[in-house]
Amino acid sequence: MIDIVPPAFIFILGAILLPVVRERRLRQVFQLLIPVIAFIDLLYMPEGTYWIYNFLGYDLILGRVDKLSMCFGYVFVIVAFLGMVYALHVREVGQHVAAFLYIGSTLGVTFAGDIFTLFVFWEIMAVSSVFLIWYQRDKPALDAGFRYIMVHIFGGCALLAGIIIHVSNTGSTHFGFIEYGGLASQLILLGFIINAAVPPFHAWLSDSYPEATVTGSIFLTAFTTKSAVYVLLRTFPGVELLVWLGAIMAVYGVVYAVLENDIRRLLAYHIISQVGYMVCGVGLGTEMSMNGTTAHAFCHILYKALLFMGVAAVIHVTGRRKLTELQGRNLYKKMPICLSLYMIGGFSISAVPLFNGFISKTMVVAAAGELHRPIIHLLLHLASIGTFLHTGLKLPYGTWFGRVPEGEKIEEGEIEAKEPPLNMLIAMGMAAFLCILIGVYPKILYSILPYPVHYHPYTLNHIVSMMQLLLLTAVAFWLYIDKLGGEPTISVDTDWFYRKPGVLILWLCTHPLQDLRFRLQGFVTKIVANVSSLSKNPILLPEIAIRYIHLRIINRLYHAFELYEDKLDELKELESRLVAVREMRYDENVYRRPIGFGVLVAVILLFLYGLIYFIKLR
Amino acid sequence: MGRRLKYILFISCGVSILIGLFFRPEHVHFWWEKIPVFDAIFGFLGCIVIVLGSKALGHRGIQKDEDYYD
Secondary structure, eight states: OOSOOOHHHHHHHHHHHGGGOOSHHHHHHHHHHHHHHHHHHHHHOOSEEEEEEEETTEEEEEEEEOHHHHHHHHHHHHHHHHHHHHTTTOOOHHHHHHHHHHHHHHHHHHHOOBHHHHHHHHHHHHHHHHHHHHTTOSHHHHHHHHHHHHHHHHHHHHHHHHHHHHHHHHOOOBOSOOOSOSHHHHHHHHHHHHHTTOTTSOHHHHHHGGGSOTTHHHHHHHHHHHHHHHHHHHHOTTOHHHHHHHHHHHHHHHHHHHHOOBHHHHHHHHHHHHHHHHHHHHHHOSHHHHHHHHHHHHHHHHHHHHHHHHHHHHHHHHOOOBHHHHTTSOGGGTOHHHHHHHHHHHHHHTTOTTSHHHHHHHHHHHHHHHTTOHHHHHHHHHHHHHHIIIIIIIHHHHHHSOOOOTTOOOOSSOOOOOOOOHHHHHHHHHHHHHHHHHHHOTHHHHTTSSSOOOOOSOOHHHHHHHHHHHHHHHHHHHHTTTTTSOOSEEEOOTTHHHHHHHHHHHHHIIIIIHHHHHHHHHHHHHHHHHHHHHTTOGGGHHHHHHHHHHHHHHHHHHHHHOOOGGGHHHHHHHHHHHHHHHHOOOOTTTTOOOHHHHHHHHHHHHHHHHHHHHHHHO | OHHHHHHHHHHHHHHHHHHHHHOOOSOOSSGGGGSTTHHHHHHHHHHHHHHHHHHHHIIIIIEEETTTTO
């Protein structure tokens, strides 16, 4: 126990040390070594609760290790390694530092045993991940990054408020099951579902992930939403609200994906859709659905990373990110390996048998079936169709093959394209390998799930019904292939509410509010100036006051009746005397009184005191 | 390539539907799972509904010009 350290610290230490390593090759080795060390660390972590530190009377627990947190811990470290391999060619150290901090804080959240530790890592996660967007260094990325961090700060505030109410109500900082109902739990849930991108709080995801750097987006897809799923599993299993939110979310993402033209944004909408299955599984709250959620999060992280790697590679080599720019260019001839690896991810997310999505997604759907939830069951089925339609068919067709819609001209010349750098392909290859390995041999994953698994994915019925669903989806795709080409549009989502009225609020701030500020500032400054000039000689205050009032009365009379033409000089005289009095400095010699005066005042006060005392005594 | 893929698709559709017709699941949760080849019908119709429904929504206000927010 002494030999192992919290895995979060390994990554955070790595983030601190990384910029110190100047030699590029050495740094690359270091980048890969950190996840490996963390993985070995995980293997040696025994189950239990440890690394407890007392802070201001509260126990901060950095190591709450059970099967659930281990399962998430494993996949986070695996995808950290894959992402680092994929980003190995990036020379900018800052990106890697941000990624390490992001991974480290996610692991901190995963193994946190109390809600304060959770909150601290939760916030580091938000702050470090935004740099993966900002490093893209163009205006859309900067703007999207700001919106991203604003939404997460809002979520963090809701979470903190909920935590404070919760702790003061119950007195416990334990991070575990929270009874849903009441303000504290609602605020905490709000904080969590904002990170899980549950509609209507999902728009930050589809807004910002496509703007991130090519390599940064891989990390983004894995950590924020899945750590939110993890905390939901811990705190709110069996909340009915989540069942419906999850099922609607699964279909919602699919609907928007139909309309999307940006290839990474299309995949981002599928993250929302897939996380819908997990949120729904949390809400169902049975052992099977919780297992399914955990398994699906595990598989989702792997295949989503693979899918994002595939399209990010296309963006990396062509510099284009829209279907309308890519379709009809026959890129498959130039990057067949990339396409093949992407398709493995596409089959995985679509839950094709022998790929990992099949063994996890069907588990959640089956859990809905076992609970006899017909509408949920059908909604999840519908989302499966949409998933295959877009990620498995429309996106690869539009990106690597595709037809130019009739009547539209494409720009002359070929698109420069080739296979992406070797490290990218290796990362994709490893992710693809894991997708297939888990799909073919699900026992590896099932053995680390939190509850015993009694589910058998490979029954004839499961396989046949899934194949029917997917194959007929493909047939329908073929029929509507011309309708599904990209359109050069963007889709209005719930981010409209802070992007369009947001401009209004900005105007409100820069115009009326700013004006008010100047007025207030001027007013207060005037008061301060007056008070400071008057306090030069406080003893003269009564005299100044009398002179001032006198002057004002004379002045008013003069202006009101225009009498006393000859008094004008007198008025000026009064004014100049007032100024002279105000200018008069305090001089102690002028106001010095004989010592007897002081004694007299003391005696009078003493007399008054005595008088009051005796009256009171009566 | 396109033609060959089409054949593979149609043949595998046929095979999966045939298997689905002959091997019925013994234990079902919902009444519609007893309908033969329900999943095939659901997949086909569901796909069309998603495509047409989303496009209809999109063209009725969700889709905007690319400079909408600028």
